[in-house]
Amino acid sequence: MNKSPEGVERRQKMGMPDVEDAAVEQAWSRFRSWMSRFLSA
Numbered sequence: 124m125n126k127s128p129e130g131v132e133r134r135q136k137m138g139m140p141d142v143e144d145a146a147v148e149q150a151w152s153r154f155r156s157w158m159s160r161f162l163s164a
Contacts, residue, residue: 125131134141 125133131141
């Protein structure tokens with residue numbers, strides 16, 4: 124996610140909630156797991 128002040132301001136203007144770092148890390152972890160399962164075969 125774009126954590127720059129401009130990115131935060133843009134998301135707030137669009138009505139998007141703030142992103143939790145733990146949720147972002149979990150999403151990337153799941154994505155990496157999925158990619159390694161399907162691309163390493």
